[in-house]
Amino acid sequence: MPALEKQVESREPALILSQPLAGLQAQAIGLAERAGLAPMIQPLLARRPWRWTPAALWPAPLAAVGGIAVTSGTLVLSVGGMGAAVGAALRRRGCPIVQIQNPRMRLDRFDLIVANPHDEIAGPNVLISRNALHRISPQRLAAAREAWLPRFAHLPRPLVAVLVGGANGRYRLDREVAAALARQLATMMRLDRVGVMLTPSRRTDASARAAFSQALAPLGAWVWDLQGENPYVGMLACADAIVVTTDSVSMISEAAATAVPVLVAALPGRSRRIGLFVQTMRAAGRVRDFTGRLEHWQTGPLDDTLAVAQDMRRRLAMAELG
CATH class of the missing domain: 3.40.50 (Rossmann fold)
Structure with a gap:
């Protein structure tokens, strides 16, 4: 050991x-x-x-x-x-x-x-x-914001962080699903004039990563290629809103620890536990469903850690x- x-x-x-x-x-x-x-x-x-x-x-x-x-x-x-x-x-x-x-x-x-x-x-x-x-504290967010804000300065504001998970036996996120979500994100970029920065996770299939990059990078989105320093906390710290796929309780929890609106993107599949969790977050007014448009509402950090x-x-x- x-x-x-x-x-x-x-x-x-x-x-x-x-x-x-x-x-x-x-x-x-x-x-x-x-x-x-x-x-x-x-x-x-x-x-x-x-x-x-x-x-x-x-x-x-x-x-x-x-x-x-x-x-x-x-x-x-x-x-x-x-x-x-x-x-x-x-x-x-x-x-x-x-x-x-x-x-x-x-x-x-x-x-x-x-x-x-x-x-x-x-x-x-x-x-x-x-x-x-989780480890997302106000102090860690403040330090990450100072380090990463200059790196994202070229992107339009409001700036939306997109956190992408992957297939996990309960939800599906293949190339087809990724392409559909990418079309929603592209619509948001065009109609709401937002900047987008997207990070995949370790579970994101290579074909899904390619679908996001091919659809969004030509529109000016910043899509992490898994090379160099992980931007995840920096994205949380610099975002004006966050879109996160529904497959990960951890990612939704970390997004909810920020002060910005969190939109949950549905994936094909079902999990009773994750469904109950999202329902708790929704009832607290901390998250809403992502429908392809940016939403703003009065909110703040939700973190019981x-x-x-x-x-x-x-x-x-x-x-x-x-």
Whole structure:
């Protein structure tokens, strides 16, 4: 197993247990940073034959991943199903465990659980966050704005950031779907006279990326080609409005942490969990559906990450005293 990657040295440590997926790790890192903790990442890779078995069914989770050395009493932030299985095992060794996302096992196997309304769980140890946890803070946005605003100065204002996800087993985003969305974006550029900057994600199919570039770049849009520095946070920081595809709870949550209108672009497919999440954001007045035109309305940041981090620290301190 890779050695622990220590991110910060001057604060109380928090061990992050997660599969090596950036989206999962970012949730735990964001919670740790907002709580004033020093995140240390321990990627989880299942050994044979356990990599083909759901983690909740592992009889010995620590043996299934191996290589985890942690001192009793160290705070552990576990993420996802594999993190939950390993975290629950470490709790029996004296580590306080905060599980991020529905663990899909008994809730009393964790000290605290951070879940979203669309997880549809509740209990005395469950903290509810309307958004997925993330690292987009006002301070980070301010720094990114200073760094990236000159790079986007050639684009017309208002400036719309377009965040594109990809197919995930629930939603489809192939070349055909990308071309249809690109036509909507082109209509917005023409009728609303906006500038567009678009970034794909790791999940965006190459043919979909090509469709966006071929349709929008000739109209003056800036489309990231995945080369050089990632512009994602800079785009969030500099945008006057954001369009984000519906497949990603994380991207919608990060967009909602800004102060600008967020428009959700529908994709073919269906997910009950993501549908409930978007419904929560819509009911809060934070997002609207993208219909091919720019919309403005009175809005502001929606981000429960800091409040959850503070509540977590308070509850863990009370448990320690009690």
